[in-house]
Amino acid sequence: MASNSIVLITGANTGLGLETVKALLRSPKAYTILLGGRSLNKANAAAIEAQTEFPQSPSVVKTIQVDIEDDDSISKALDHVANEYGRVDVLINNAGGQFDQQFHVGNMMMREMWNKSWNVNTTGTCILTHTFVPLLLKSSDPRLIFITSGMSTLAESDNAAIKLNQSPAKGWPKKELAVAAYRSSKTGMNMMMREWTRILREDGVKVWCISPGFLATGLGGSQDINKRRGALDPSIGANLVRDVVEGARDQDIGKVVRRDGVQPW
Known part of the structure; x- marks a missing residue:
C-alpha cells in the first residue's frame, strides 16, 4: 500500500482540476495523485503534461477513467482504486x-439543460462520493472536498454590484444570458456538503466546499473570453485547494471557504 497521500481529483484533465494536480506537484509533500477524466486518453495526456512540467516533484500522477454521469464508470473506478491503492486520503x-x-443558443431544451446541470454538479458528485466513502474511511486523515462557486451564495445574490445579480430591463423575452441552473445546482452542492459533514462527523472526515473565485478556465465559455471578463489565473484557485488539502483551513470544516475567508450562505 502506498505511503504517499492518495488524492483523487475528478474532472482533472483540464481547467481547475489540472491546475490542482500541478499545485500538488509543486508541493514539497509527496502525493499519489489520481487524475480522473471521462476520457482516459485525455487524462493520460494531461498527466504527462503535468509530470513533465515538474520533473523534480516528489509526487506521482496516475490516471483513472471516471465519468460521474455513469454509475458503471464510477463502480469500475472504485474497484480500480481499491485494488491498486486500498484507500483514498x-x-x-x-x-x-x-x-x-x-x-x-438552442443546443439543449430547457429541461435537458436543467437536468444535466443537477446531474453533473450535484447528483453525480453525490453518487461518486457515496461510492468512495468506504475508501475514505480507511485513511488516517480523510478529507472530502467539493468545488463550488461564488455564484452559489444566497446571502450575496442581491449584490447588484455583481453583473450577474443585476435585473434586466422589463419586457419579454429576456436576452441577457442567465446562469440560474448552474447557480442553483452549486447552491444544492453546498447543502449536500453540509449533509456529508453531518453524516461523516463521527468518522473523523473533514469536509469543505471550496469557492475558488472567477477563474480563466473553459467553464461556461472560452478561456480567453473569461480572461477578458477579469477572470483570475486558475493556479490561484488551485493553490487554495492545495491549502485545504494540506491543513491550512482546518478551522473552517463544514464551511464554504474562499481565499478571503468563509463564503456566506
Whole structure:
C-alpha cells in the first residue's frame, strides 16, 4: 500500500482540476495523485503534461477513467482504486459543468439543460462520493472536498454590484444570458456538503466546499473570453485547494471557504 497521500481529483484533465494536480506537484509533500477524466486518453495526456512540467516533484500522477454521469464508470473506478491503492486520503469533487448557454443558443431544451446541470454538479458528485466513502474511511486523515462557486451564495445574490445579480430591463423575452441552473445546482452542492459533514462527523472526515473565485478556465465559455471578463489565473484557485488539502483551513470544516475567508450562505 502506498505511503504517499492518495488524492483523487475528478474532472482533472483540464481547467481547475489540472491546475490542482500541478499545485500538488509543486508541493514539497509527496502525493499519489489520481487524475480522473471521462476520457482516459485525455487524462493520460494531461498527466504527462503535468509530470513533465515538474520533473523534480516528489509526487506521482496516475490516471483513472471516471465519468460521474455513469454509475458503471464510477463502480469500475472504485474497484480500480481499491485494488491498486486500498484507500483514498483526499477526494476532490472537481468535475462539473455550466450548461445554461446551451439552452440560450438552442443546443439543449430547457429541461435537458436543467437536468444535466443537477446531474453533473450535484447528483453525480453525490453518487461518486457515496461510492468512495468506504475508501475514505480507511485513511488516517480523510478529507472530502467539493468545488463550488461564488455564484452559489444566497446571502450575496442581491449584490447588484455583481453583473450577474443585476435585473434586466422589463419586457419579454429576456436576452441577457442567465446562469440560474448552474447557480442553483452549486447552491444544492453546498447543502449536500453540509449533509456529508453531518453524516461523516463521527468518522473523523473533514469536509469543505471550496469557492475558488472567477477563474480563466473553459467553464461556461472560452478561456480567453473569461480572461477578458477579469477572470483570475486558475493556479490561484488551485493553490487554495492545495491549502485545504494540506491543513491550512482546518478551522473552517463544514464551511464554504474562499481565499478571503468563509463564503456566506
